[in-house]
Amino acid sequence: MHAAPGGLLVAVSATFKRDLTLMLRRRGEVLNPLVFFALVITLFPIGISPDPELLASIAPGLLWVAALLAALLSLDSLFRGDYDDGSLEQLLLAPHPLAALGLAKVAVHWLLTGLPLALMAPVLGIMLALPAGSYAVLALSLAVGTASLSLIGAIGAALTVGLARGGVLLSLLVLPLYIPVLIFGAGAVQAAILGDGIAPHLAILGALFTVSLMLAPWAIAASLRISING
Amino acid sequence: MHAAPGGLLVAVSATFKRDLTLMLRRRGEVLNPLVFFALVITLFPIGISPDPELLASIAPGLLWVAALLAALLSLDSLFRGDYDDGSLEQLLLAPHPLAALGLAKVAVHWLLTGLPLALMAPVLGIMLALPAGSYAVLALSLAVGTASLSLIGAIGAALTVGLARGGVLLSLLVLPLYIPVLIFGAGAVQAAILGDGIAPHLAILGALFTVSLMLAPWAIAASLRISING
Amino acid sequence: MTGGKGPFRVEFDPKLMRLERPLSLCLQARKLACERDDRWLFEGLDLDIRSGEIVRIEGPNGSGKTTLLKILSGQLSDYSGELYWNDAPMRQVREHFLANLLYLGHAPGVKTGLSPLENLAWYQALSGDKGSETQREKALAAVGLTGFEDVPAGQLSAGQQRRVALARLTLTQRALWVLDEPFTAIDRDGVDALEKQLIAHAQAGGCVLVTTHHELTASSVLRRVQLG
């Protein structure tokens, strides 16, 4: 092929760096999902009951669902900025595989959304009276799980980027695909609380991540091409 | 003043009709919050536990929180379309109070989001094993509550309409203000389940609605003017 | 859509445009100054716009033309200086001013989900007057949109969408027109017709305030204001 052999690496790392710079410059972009996470978690005790025992029993599920929603809502902007200002066209016209460039963008999204959510979850766990001993598993399962969520969600984001009202539609497309991740993620935390083995859950989460990592980039690339066509 | 006396009514009802037509033409706009509501409600049994007793005890809170999130997310588009295509400027330049015209738009939002959510909630209540006898109260509290939510949320929507990344920021602004509505809404359903008097809860919900109805339109108008400036 | 090909002739009919009453209107700005994020776009600007005039605001990109139009039409409030409408301070006569103003901005304000007729109906109702279907059809015909009355505006080309917005010039009988780049996306024949309409409006006693990068043909009613 024509392009220089090291060229792909240059292009991917430049795209990674560019997205990182852009996100870090607009600090709100990074903080907002975290605050949303905390806010949604606050709603539950208020809506349900402040009783610590009841809260403890539902905490793993609440934390996972809230983190999932926070990650989901922040996905909407993943490609939208690039679409609106025309840089997405340029990404498509680069002489490099679009899947690799898209993956760089997803990696930035996870690094600045999924990972912080995972790190913050234990604090909210304390507030929901999550039993001790499950905090590390909570963070770990979220860290691995949100990586899959970012990858799968990016497909939806790519499909809806050209549509005026992406937000809610994106949720519809993506939420059903999130269910396996949710089952094993929340399951891992439950298992840690009950003292059961957490290895199988984490193994399946890892497997889900591997599969998404192998398949999602191609789906993302294809979806972006469709959106540009539209 | 110069404008014809009946003029305000003509302008407000035309705006109401226009928004209704627009929303009904894009059916997705109306269905999306409903489907989001249903999807989020399905996530909880998956993430928490399918145990009907546990679910029943937390159902009022879950239903209220999920409905609140669905209403919230659909708010983002309330003024955005008008802002993007320039009709918001025209609304501001109409020789009529902006507060009245804004109120017409909010009314359409409630009619096509809040009311359907309230009507749908009992069905999801069945899925969460919500005890019998509280269904009517659930629907009624949601119907009154979402009206306040639409009014308060519209202030946030008006403030963020000019910003590229409204979505999550809007949640951050509006969710803290939603808490009183959530408390008394979910409280009413709890009270109905426990057989306590629901009248005080509903009365306070009504009072919250009245206060929002009196104050919110002015805040919405002021916020829209700021956003146009921005 | 008759294939959508070939330019549509804009046939503005100046006779369609009647002003409600004989006019002698006047919008005045005194010592207008606008600061945007600590940079002065303009300072000490005095401006009189009177019946029978077309005033064209000129200046390079970013010199503040749009900002000035928005201030003059009462959309922006962070400026210093005074505005007068018919010699009364703007604050006191705002509603009368708005009832006589027609503003067309960068964005056409056309709802893509509604048909041209429905769009115009809303605009008419916004002024508090229900108007009639015939009126609106005539106005659409005047901008060359016959046959497109009921097509969702989203299916029209960019130029046709702007023509829907321009139909308001004929439809609502406002005295003061404030037009920001009205020639955008309009083809050559359309530009000529629109220019004629502006002149006719001024000659009939209206006032026009306009920014454009197009060169307007010199005319007795044209006055230029240079920014930047």
Add this chain to the structure above:
Amino acid sequence: MTGGKGPFRVEFDPKLMRLERPLSLCLQARKLACERDDRWLFEGLDLDIRSGEIVRIEGPNGSGKTTLLKILSGQLSDYSGELYWNDAPMRQVREHFLANLLYLGHAPGVKTGLSPLENLAWYQALSGDKGSETQREKALAAVGLTGFEDVPAGQLSAGQQRRVALARLTLTQRALWVLDEPFTAIDRDGVDALEKQLIAHAQAGGCVLVTTHHELTASSVLRRVQLG
């Protein structure tokens, strides 16, 4: 922005623009047809774009100019007909084609959160070549943006933002330029300079495919294609 007033002179320097190798390139379209929502935008279109030519696509609004450019640059795939690059079917030589293509669309593709220098750095890296800061500064100087290298692009005026995009013409040495309305938002001096640059590129053996509503001064290298 020195008050943002006064036009900046665009001083494109044709000598800055060197092509990698002597060229004899050729993009061919055969029996190209495109249908959009059951309406044929064009049918049976044959087109040859060769080294040393400026091809201007003409036609009224909505006649399919942008669509054609997107098909030719490989962004749209729902068309019928065949594309050839240097006589090979496009499918087989897509990467070589993309490595030689520079496309500028309606939207400038400039990130408002990044400075002009950072924007250009990303574009260079996208072609797999890191480039140097000096190169980029020179390219910015060539479009009259000296002094604005480190200002967030969001603080530049619309015209200046488009100039950042146009700096890519000087920076990346691509043979085939596909430009959709490149003169948008550029002031009169800038238009002249850009036109000269297009001609210089063609004369140096490149090809230019362009749509614009501006009248290009007749030139030996210009060829017109009429749509609609």
Add this chain to the structure above:
Amino acid sequence: MWAFINKLRSPKWFYAISTKLQPWFWAVAALLLVVGTVWGLVFAPADYQQGNSFRIIYVHVPAAFLAQSIFVSMAVSGVVFMVWKIKVADMAAAVMAPLGAAMTFIALFSGAVWGVPTWGTWWMWDARLTSMLILLFLYLGVIALRGAFSSRDSGSRAASVLAMVGVINIPIIKYSVDWWYTLHQPATFTITGRAAMPMEMWLPLLIMVLGFYCFFIALTLTRTRSEILRREVNKRWVRELVEEAS
């Protein structure tokens, strides 16, 4: 009154006056904080129930008071800015928001730490705790909204509107959270409802509270001056001032 308001319109005047005032406030704040700290940490007697963990009160309560007062001040500044278009008021509001958020955080953190020895838990959904948490979110919202606008003027106005809407809601939120708490469970632990404090515990608390308020005023003056510099860089008086200083 009008003369005063007209003077306030000029950032230059405010800069001069606050330059004169701020050293005094800093000095008084430092003095009160040092005295209060030493008294509270070293001399005040231990609580007969809570022992020495009780000493957390000397940071917890002043921070909690301040957190609420700052939000009200911010809203009042917002009103002044919107009604009289006094820019200094907005600058003050802008610098108050982060301080208020910090105070809310201190109240939350010290309360949470205090909860471990007294309640045996870091957190519970008590009415007062919950409304404090919501206050933190309100602060974050105001800060985020101001930052989200690319135009500073619009950001200022939007933040003012939100602060006003928020301040109307604070009593409603507090009231409803109180109601909610009493609904769900009896007040096992109440923060108030204790026997009145003996004088030698109460006095240092008063001193600390006053110290925190002076700190707030001093910091607001100082940072508003910086904000004036930032926004008025192009004004001649700022240039002259800086040239004089160097």
Add this chain to the structure above:
Amino acid sequence: MAFSSLNEFLAMGGHGPYVWAAWGVTALLMLVIVWHARHERRQLLRGVKRRVRRENAHRDALQRGAVAHSPTAQVPVNSVQGDVRNDA
């Protein structure tokens, strides 16, 4: 004096970690706030000075006729503006 020795003071009757954590975080945060206010002020003054110097130099050069008076040769206001705003 409620304590008889330094150790006793530090231990706080077994509640040391809690008391010191609460007081420590408070003190740290307040110190950071004060430091930030000072730092911000210094940065601002430096920015304004740099700008005044640059503009004076440019004006002098103009008067001597050393630089052509072209708009692009001037110091763009917004680049300095950006510096000043970013460190907020």
